[in-house]
Amino acid sequence: MAVTSPAPRRFRQTDWLALGLTALAEQGPSGLTIEALCRRAGKTKGSFYAHFPAIEAYLAALAGHWRETHTLRLMQEVDKGGAAQDRLIALDRMALSLDMRAEQGMRRLAQLDAGVATICAEVDRERVGYLEKLHGESGRFTPEEALALARVEYAAFIGFQQLDLGLSQDDLHECYATFMRLVAPPSFRGRP
Template structure:
């Protein structure tokens, strides 16, 4: 008889992303997570002493998976313009539902809110750096990064009645417009 492999901390975090995407913050109770996993509360508590610890770990996992890894992957390209394009493609491939869920969760949990704020600042700073390396003046690079990021978050949060493909098309159009050189 085969014994099922132990459910790891990473398994719980990935399960948390799925629950957040499908059910929002309401899906992130210990009972709901254990039902979804088909595991006991003891399995959960073996990795997290309380739900607050799980939520903090989930937010850090989101930061790592949805921000830091994308930046590292984008940095594999040489030119700043190529890194911006690579970053936009990867960002558009993310599950917007996890991003939406994380922001809703931040409204309910101060620890998650602090991580979301830090992630927003990291993302904007990274975009500003890339825009600066692409030839924009520092003030313009920062302003452009803020507008680009606001659009990225805004498209995720607004219900415009568009399909995911249409939303991505709108965002890509905005990116093309923002990528045009500034007129003197």
């Protein structure tokens, strides 16, 4: 009896999107050509076109995938329960565990593609709104203060990702965590 190897696994749309986030993190927008993606996947252009009619459709789907995996899923996980303080701490931990290079790459891509720029702007509003909600639920801030703190916190988060301070990713995470300990009231520092 002849030995046959298993059929190669079909590359799904979600595989192309996960591959794209990795390529974006490692190479920036230049890694998102159809040729580069197919080479990275070990697939043909036909496989790519079976899921996306053009690169523009792929970039829009990629931005939507980034929004889902780097924003909406975190919010859903945090919303599973707990006091506002605990949810803020959990959100910070999850956000800081994401690959910052994907965020950096998506923002560079937004400079080149208007559709991606629109999604990035929507994500920014969603993230600030979610932080505002959590700070408001804490009962420690007026609505105006909750919004101001959310804006400052988010600006610091994005700033730490975008600036080249000559620090390792771990150092950037520690610097951001220190910033949050300094601006958050003592009860929000995760200590009794």
